Amino acid sequence: MKRVNEYKKLFSVEKEIDLKQLKTSYRNLVKEWHPDKFQESDERHAEAEIKSKQIIDGYHFLVSIAPETKMANLEEYNKTTSEAGIADFQHKGNVLEITFTDGTTYEYFGVSKPLFIKLINSDRQFRFAKRNIFTSFLYRKSKKDKELQPA
Known part of the structure; x- marks a missing residue:
């Protein structure tokens, strides 16, 4: 449950996962933390690479446990x-x-x-x-x- 709560916090999901809201949050976070926004010499570039991988993993994880996904695969x-x-x-x-x-x-x-x-x-x-x-x-x-x- 720790991983679920971490990802929900990252995407500002309060209770139940809404795929439309999740997708919007995902896009905004990707724009904010895309490594190409930072120069390679900048120390934030490495942080952005780590953060962007975390965002992508979190998005796929939350989509997989979303009620809509569960209903589609029930x-x-x-x-x-x-x-x-x-x-x-x-x-x-x-x-x-x-x-x-x-x-x-x-x-x-x-x-x-x-x-x-x-x-x-x-x-x-x-x-x-x-x-x-x-x-x-x-x-x-x-x-x-x-x-x-x-x-």
């Missing part, structure tokens, strides 16, 4: 979380990354370590995740679909 998400099994998962901080057997990967934000431990210890991990994670946490599709190669 059918695919529901199909994945009901039909595909769990191929792999990782937990770092409060982010749980689950890779499904259909090759899609989703990140779930705010998943505590005790809940992750319950997932690991569950005899039916998919059932546990379906009841306690898939519908309860902010999520985003984190990687492009990839074909799983047979081992």
Whole structure:
């Protein structure tokens, strides 16, 4: 959730993400922090390069968790979380990354370590995740679909 809050603060997003407002903020920030505005000898040029990368990453991240994006991809998400099994998962901080057997990967934000431990210890991990994670946490599709190669 820390990353979500940082990006919302960067783009001055108060509560729910509005894609139109986000796009306007993005364009204004890119104009303000574009590295070409600063001469290469200027120390602010390096700062502008870092800031512009952060702005681009933040924009793509916030678009991926926006309600409009989630609604557009809801059918695919529901199909994945009901039909595909769990191929792999990782937990770092409060982010749980689950890779499904259909090759899609989703990140779930705010998943505590005790809940992750319950997932690991569950005899039916998919059932546990379906009841306690898939519908309860902010999520985003984190990687492009990839074909799983047979081992």
